[in-house]
Amino acid sequence: MNAHPHDQADTSVDQHAELILDLLTPTLGTLGSEQVPLADALGRVTAAPVLSPVDLPLFRNSQMDGFAVHAEDLASIPATLPIVGEVAARPGTPARLLPGTAVRIMTGAVVPDGANTVVPVEDTSVTLFTDAETVTIGRARAVGEYVRNRGSDAHAGDTLLPAGIRLGSRHLAVLAAAGITDIEVKRRLRVAVITTGAELIAPGEHALPGQVYDANGIALVAAIISAGAVVATTHRVVDDPEAMLVALEWAASTADLIVTSGGISMGDHEVVREVLGPLGAHVGHIAMQPGGPQATGEFQGVPVLGFPGNPVSTQISFEVFLAPILRALAGLPAAARHRRALSAALRSVPGKRQFLRGRIRADGRVEVVAGPGSHLVAGLAASDVLLDVPAHVIELNEGDLVETVDL
Amino acid sequence: MNAHPHDQADTSVDQHAELILDLLTPTLGTLGSEQVPLADALGRVTAAPVLSPVDLPLFRNSQMDGFAVHAEDLASIPATLPIVGEVAARPGTPARLLPGTAVRIMTGAVVPDGANTVVPVEDTSVTLFTDAETVTIGRARAVGEYVRNRGSDAHAGDTLLPAGIRLGSRHLAVLAAAGITDIEVKRRLRVAVITTGAELIAPGEHALPGQVYDANGIALVAAIISAGAVVATTHRVVDDPEAMLVALEWAASTADLIVTSGGISMGDHEVVREVLGPLGAHVGHIAMQPGGPQATGEFQGVPVLGFPGNPVSTQISFEVFLAPILRALAGLPAAARHRRALSAALRSVPGKRQFLRGRIRADGRVEVVAGPGSHLVAGLAASDVLLDVPAHVIELNEGDLVETVDL
Incomplete structure (x- = not known):
């Protein structure tokens, strides 16, 4: 592959990532929080510490099925005590337990005032008389045994x-x-997706010569959701600047961030460049492959990230630049990185950080899947990891270590 | 802690897990598949291999912005060719390119028949005449360079x-x-949740003495969703066998699996035991802590797992017995297990496999959080891992390795 003509001026991946973080920081800092019912709170992130309104457990209760007694009555063993009643795990306040008596008690039931220990049923034997029962206890218990005190979990x-x-x-x-x-949880970032390209049609339509199915729309939506954010709206724009303006206005009215794909190359019909360039967007080239062309800007105060249109470039741009920010915001762990041995030698483009597609073999080594071409969507789908090859690397030998990023 | 009286007869965790797998295998084997639109398919599992209906790319197209030419015309360099038109990435079939001419081409655009290579724009210079343009190419290119062939990603x-x-x-x-x-995806397992207990009330109600908030309902729902299954229906049953029957009938009519909490102890008002026991359910004791009491059975042909009612027991039962099955079904990785050094000595109950709650310290060692009590819901919430302490272990020293399971 040939080097890009603007290599001298290319921004590094890290510099561009920092620029994006700077662009998004005001938005991230003012996202705020919202109150949601517990049933809707799975996967949300607490916005503030949650203090307990109550003691846990709410009341002193039994840890076992057995008998609540006064520990003092077990001074000489075996001890036989009359059974004066039963406390089940159900609403109600049991009567105070008098010394010299025992009450049958179930796990979780209120331990009556007066009682200070619970004897598990397996250490007891019950004798039934005509009109009464006694329990004989074969083992002494210390004060508080098998009693869960109010507030012993949390106050x-x-x-x-x-x-x-x-x-x-x-x-x-x-x-x-x-x-x-x-519960008060952090508000999720709302992301609008605008895919652009005169060649794009929706899956299910009939493709004429020169037309391709829009893979970026569904890929970006899925990636946004997987990274814990919310899709605010999606648009597909051909190459009409008017339509692009309408899409941007709609997106800016409902989203915290707008992501576009395509429309930022050097060609004549580049709708993102055409519409956002005059508004101050920066369209530049990053020293990476795939994903070289990248744009950043704002539209009506809403940050815009412009990813290149080749589907593999779009997806890798998302993984490299946006996924880490969204995942951190959503309390998700960063994509796992490992150092793995290469299954075969590889050559890389000098001056560009390459994100090759790879698969982990049974022997733990990583092999490159398909070529570096940014149109190889099947190759990306067949991959488990990206190989992150630094810009200064020209070639690596079989067995050399390379950093991988889990997909 | 005292040993359970039925230790001799206790089933091991592994035996019980196997029993549950046997119970669920007919259901898992007949779940079948369903067709879903791509927009609903994120996180679903392919039910069959997906074959490509088309070649990818759909047509031969350019990898770069530049000029499509006949490679043969670059035999002597520099070569100057008349520019006869432009092909953008948009619908349409460009005219065949005649030898000795060049056409401007955009990334992704159809490469015209006749052309067999693309020269990137950076290796060219264009000269404008009054009524025509020529391109001068400074570097020879091999046949096929920068051309993405139809089917080069997938046929x-x-x-x-x-x-x-x-x-x-x-x-x-x-x-x-x-x-x-x-796309055809595996049907997700539909799980019904029935929490039982005369002491249970919904969060938000006023707790009278002896009443506790139902934590198991929301915990089981969230755990089921997190494990990639679907919640079919949820019920809270106090201790009325009639109400339990109604709940079971409802659940059996809509779910592939019913999970219950509580109602399986030795007490008198144990509604799961009372209703399902006569129908052949097995209510037994597993050599584990927490989570000892466990029930398995069927109701109207639908498998039922009866977990104990203490919230920590319920949640750990789910993690130990059901989560691995559900996660595998949903294509999710198993919970990560690691061997970690203990931050402090611990004692364990002989004959019982203990699942202690723990937290990973900054130094990578694991420390036990809170006590072993099955009521310590705050302690479980403060944990990152379970410590899986085998049944034969009585004590472990500081620095000893113990297996942890990520929560």
Whole structure:
């Protein structure tokens, strides 16, 4: 492959990533939060620490099925005590337990005032008389055994969850247990997608010569959702600047960020460049492959990222520049990176950071899938990882280590 | 802690997991598939290999902005050729290119018949005459350079995706690129949730003495969704066998699997045991902590898993017994397991496999969070991992390795 003519002026991937972060920082900083019911909170991120409104457990209760007694009555073993009743795990306040008596108690049931220990049923034997029962206890118990004290899990005012937690089932469980019904979570970033290209048609239509199916629309939507953000609106624009303006206005009215694909090359019918260039957008070239052409700008105060239109370029641009920001915002872990041995030698383009498509082999080595061409959508779909080959690398030998990024 | 009286007869965790897999296998084997539009297919699992209906790319097109020419015309360099037109990336079939002429071409545009190579714009200079233009090419090109051949990514009939792929953005991209609008995916398992307990109330209600908020309902729903399955219906049943029957009937009519919490202890008001026991359910004890009591059965042909009612027991039962099955079905990776050094010594209950709650410290060691009590929902929420301590272990020292399971 030939070097790009603007190599001297090319921005590095890291510089461009920083530029994008700077562009988005005001938006990210003012996203704010919203109140959602617990049932809608799975996967959302806590906006503030959540304090417990109650003690957990709410009341002193039994850890076992057995008998609630006064520990003092077990001073000499075996001890036989009359059974004066039963406390089940159900609403109600049991009567105070008098010394020298026992009450049958179920797991989770209120331990009666007066009682200070629970003897598990397996350490007891019950004798039934005509009109009464006694329990004989064969093992002494210390005060408090098998008793779950009120507040022993959390006290009212304790922090149940810190801010910044991505809510999973165990987090929702403790909120529900504390009687909480709604929770303040960070608002998700709303992203608008505009794909451009005179050659694009929707899957399902009949492709005439020169037409291609729009893969970027669905890929960007899926990538945005996978990265924990929300799709605000999607548009497909051919090469009409008027239509592009309408799409941008619609997008800017509903989204926090606009992502476009295509329309930023050097050609004559480049609608993103044509519409956003005069508004101050920067259309430049990054020292990377694929994904060289990149644009950044704003439309009516909403940041715009312009990705190149080749489907592989679009998707890799998203993974490299936007996914890390969206994932961090959504409390998702960054894509995993590993150093792996190459299954075969490879050559890379000097001066460009290459993101090759690869697959992990059974022996743990990584092999390159398909070529570097930015049109190889099937090759990308068959890949598990990107190989991140630094700009200074010209060739690597079989067995050399290369950094991979999980897809 | 005391040993459970039925230790001799306790089933191991692995035996019980196998029993559950046997119980669910007929259901899993007959789940079948369904056709969904691409827009609804993110995260679904391909039910069959997907073959390409078309060649990709659909037509021979240019990889660069530049000039399409006959490579033979570049035999002597520099070569100057008249520019006879322009091909943009838009619908239409360009005229055949005659030898000795060049046509301006954009990335992605149809390469005209006759042309067999593309010269990038940066290797050319254009001269404008009054009524014509010529291009002077400073570098020879081999046949086929910068030309993307039809079918060079995939041929019609090639497998674009194998069966069993969990669909991410790059998979949807290649399907869309091939013009595919709908895809056959595995049906997701529909799980019904029935929480039981006379003490349960919904979060938001006022808790009387003896009442606790139902944490299991929301925790099970969230865990089911997180594991890639679907919640068919949810019910909260106090301790009325009639109400339990109604809930089970509703659940069986709509779900592939019913999960219950609570109602399987030795107490008198154990509604799951009471209703399902006479129908042949097995209510037993597993050599694990928490989560000892476990039930398995069927209701009107639908498998039922009965988890214990303590919230921590319920959640850990789900993680240990059901999450691995659901995740595998949904194409999700199993929860990550690591061996980590303990930050402090711990004692475990002999004869029981313990799942302690833990947190990874900055130094990479794992520390136990809160106690082993199955009521400690705040402790579980504060944990990142479970420590999987084998049944034969009685104590471990600081620095000993223990297996952890990511939550």
